[in-house]
Amino acid sequence: MGGPIDPIEYDTVELRELARRRGDRYLDDGFLWAEPPESLPSLDEVAEHDRPVAWTGSLEERQKPYLHGVPGTEEGRRIAREWVRGLVERAGSGGAVEALAYYESLGWLTETAREEVEDYLLAVDYRSGGSLADLSRADHVESLARTARLARLADADGDEDADADGDGPAPDRGVEEPGTDDPRTDASATDAPGTDPDGPAVSGFEFGTRTE
């Protein structure tokens, strides 16, 4: 596609410029400024694309547990730390532990992986109170996304630590979709896995249509 009337290929930078500028002044927080305020994000800022959470591997290869260990890379450590921090913020330190145990019970991660993730509790401030019940469905979707991201990193890096529990992740380990054995694909979705030029060529895994 493309062309002057294609509503998909519009110029985001131009659009933002239109929203921020009135004549020769710049709009910010209800005021007009002669110079572009520094508080405004840059015009060409783009969203962080998290498509790498998509798993590789055939449907048959997808099996629980999805995550066998936290990858030893800087990216892996960062994701685990942010994951734990998010859980603590919403459900307290106790709730975060409960949540990780819950995810282990669902088969999202192994006991070893759960312990490794729990270790990151030391990296965030302790917060009393809270429980697993404080976490919403949206929080669990987020946790599943982080699990997926870590597992994908482990696959990509061939991280030895990811196999620390000795379960031996299968080559090209994949996952089954939580809550259903029939991962759905939607031909109408333009960014379906496998069609994204920025993402890896994947075999059709799509993120959870059901989460417990």
Next chain:
Amino acid sequence: MSGRYRLPGMAIEEPSEAEADAPSADGEAETAEDEGMFEAEPPTDGEETVEEDAVTGEGGAAPIGVKMGSTRTVLARQDGTGVSTSTALTCLATYEDALSGEERVIYGEPAAVEYPDRVRYMLRSGLPEDDENAELAGTFFSEFVDANGVPEDSVVVYAIPTIENEAGLRNLEQVVTGSEIGTAHTRSYPEMLCAAIPAMGDGLEAIEEIFVAVNLGSTNLEACAFRRGEQLSRFATGAVTGNEVDRTIANYVEDETQGRVNIDRTTAREYKEEHASFVDFEPFTDVIQQPGGGSHEFTIEHSVMDAVDEYVDHLVDELANTFLPRLANDYMKTYKLALDNQVVLTGGMTCIPGLADEVEERLSETLDRDVTVVVPDEPVTAAATGAQRIAARLVENDAY
């Protein structure tokens, strides 16, 4: 409760015949009209002026916003200190002038009313599907802008659905480029973004926001996230639509009347437009004339709201179980920020009173977290109004 008479498209049948016959689908006008979005008010071509802090285009090109919808086309233009909108059914009919013998063109409501047998709706799927419909759409649009006196020297922003339809877009481009207006400049932006603009402020605040937009259209359910104007995780499905609600209402009416009344989808859509409400729905009666004379009065208590209720359930299911997980997967940070902001519903189905609150409640319950849902004050004209604001800024900034 009040009754009314109806002749076309409705028939009283013996139960056995009703069981055998599907709801009427004959006639191009009837079928095509079903494709459109609907308004809470009876669909009449008209003009409306809303006072806004409009940007003047004095001395420059006129800023125009256009939304060509499957049922209605809306044009928004500056009118003094406000913005006025003109709406017409997106349909066209031709007839032979009795005096001169020349072929004449009539469009909009008069075409639908006066020539129901030959009226053509050329944007059934939201875009012109073939050359013939593109030509008809071009004729319709020329007549429409002529009738509204839109100047050629204008900056026109089109609000266009972001469905994947390369041929349809190409045909629409033919319509746009063939139009006399927009000689100064033309642009197009997603219909959902344009419609969200008046819902989120008096200016272009929506462009700086991070939010989820959902278009409840008659032919498609579209959803995406906007992150400071950047469109992310576009999603569209034809499984949850206003047209499907019409079909369901027709089926339920047949069930509720024990097969005695069989309505077509046009009538079902009118029932939906006139009676559906999550706030103050009341059972209503209708009267049909029997072929052999006499009339039959019946009351509808459940059919309309049951269908709309199911629609909301399916909508929430698609959002919670398909679109939002996909967004979380693609753009986790955006997903989190967007859910903290308003979810903007656009499209004709949002005209149903109380629908936004109902979606808010059920989506919050399903996601197990608070979600805020908003709709534009004028859902039918919102996309054109938002497009006009962008056009006005293009003019103001001399950015064309």
